[in-house]
Amino acid sequence: MFRRRLTLVLSLFASIVVFAALLAAASLAVSERQVLRGRVASDIATGFIQLSAQKQRLRTWVAQVQLGVKVDDGARAELQSAMQGTLQRLKVLTVQAMELDSGSFAVDEYRRRSAALATLEESIAELGRTAAKAQAQVTGRGLLLGQDSLLLARVFDMADDGEMRMLIAENIAREGAAVQRERAAADTTLAWVRWLWLGAAAVLAGATLIAAVYFGRALRYPLLQLNEGAQALQSGKLSHRIPLVGHDEFASVAQSVNALAAELEQHRERESVQRQRLEDLVAARTAELADALASLRKVDSQRRRLFADISHELRTPTTVIRGEAEITLRGIDKPASEYREALGRIVSTARQLGAVIDDLLAMARSDMDGLSLVREAVDMDELAADALAQVSATATRLGLRLGPPPASTGQHIVSGDSLRLRQLLGVLLDNATRYSRPGGQVTLMVESEADSAGHTSAVQVVVSDDGIGIPPDELGRVFERRFRGTAARQHSPDGSGLGLSIARALADAHGGQLQLHSTKAGTRAVLRLPLASQALIGGSLV
Known part of the structure; x- marks a missing residue:
């Protein structure tokens, strides 16, 4: 039962985690799209501003030509190329803005931007041709004549006072408003995501707290009882039983541990009986071995003492016999009576030696104190x-x-x-x-x-x-x-x-x-x- 409840709670937590992951992915996608929209709107506004600045620099170049100031011939081409590049980038950003927001408002914005870009493209082309003509006249004549100068000024004046100037200004104003609108939308999205995540975190934290309190209460008592039972078994108290009843997993574990403790207790009793019996046998055998060892040590001591006594007791008589014989044989011939006396002493000593040998043999069976x-x-x-x-x-x-x-x-x-x-x-x-x-x-x-x-x-x-x-x-x-x-x-x-x-x-x-x-x-x-x-x-x- 407890395992089923634990599985249910874990499944719920897994579902919450999966939902939070999906929510995070969706929030990330929305936030990323909103950020891209704001970035594209900002890039379009910046492009129109750059286009206005580049047109103004081209007008300054033409004014220098009108005044007869020596100018860089490549500056005009560079300005015209920059204006064309800015115009192409604005076209790409317009298409990207349309892809990021496909609503009806976005379609209208796309049409207005496309029409404005087409008009600007024609105006930029006309400015380029006029500027090139002015540069050619200056190069050929060395000075721009009055009629041509008036024509060139009229083209720029018309562009400035007319459609091109108004068109760029309108687009700059409109794109600035778009940037502010996208920023507001991004702020709204971030606030929504923030509250969404705070709510999800609160729900997850609440669920976790509830589950922790529930399982803490459900696990504390059985785990405490199981721990006490394990400590009792570890300390050798095999008579201890875990008081857990019911049909859950903890009660099943408690029954298994109690059965194991009963089995171990029976084994201990049998082992104690066998150990006592073995100790008695070992004690009896040890006593027998101790007696045998004492006897062996006594016999060995007697044997060592016998050998030492034999070595000592045989040395003195043999020394006497050898001394008598050496003295008798030394020097000149002696009377027969001296030889007889020496031989008599040798015989007496030999008799003594025989008695000593008999005694030493008797000492092999008894200690010297026991000799009769x-x-x-x-x-x-x-x-x-x-x-x-x-x-x-x-x-x-x-x-x-x-x-x-x-x-x-x-x-x-x-x-x-x-x-x-x-x-x-x-x-x-x-x-x-x-x-x-x-x-x-x-x-x-x-x-x-x-x-x-x-x-x-x-x-x-x-x-x-x-x-x-x-x-x-x-x-x-x-x-x-x-x-x-x-x-x-x-x-x-x-x-x-x-x-x-x-x-x-x-x-x-x-x-x-x-x-x-x-x-x-x-x-x-x-x-x-x-x-x-x-x-x-x-x-x-x-």
């Missing part, structure tokens, strides 16, 4: 002497002096795993020899530690060196895995930074403590182990 210890009574004096003997080859090769082995007192018995404790002392002595300067000294002492009551409660093993020392800012990090200080890396680039970490783990596994004290003059490693019980001491000692 085979506890027994261990004499730390003998264990320290063996550790010094194993490192002696390395110390000799590095140009170091080892302190004397501790005396066997039988009082420094601890409960522990001899292989682990041997490994622990080996790490401490290896660090002491590795980071000592050539010519330096490494000592190992085993002491008893008494409690507040004066009873021996612990065994203290001290490994001292006068090497490069550890800076204070790095001393708190030396037990971290893979940590090596700047001076340590510069002094011995091949270290891995795992020895002290493993040593502390072994000390903790035995219920002991491991501490480092360092200055620029050297480093002291203090291992404190609890004393074994009397029941265990009564067993076999290693």
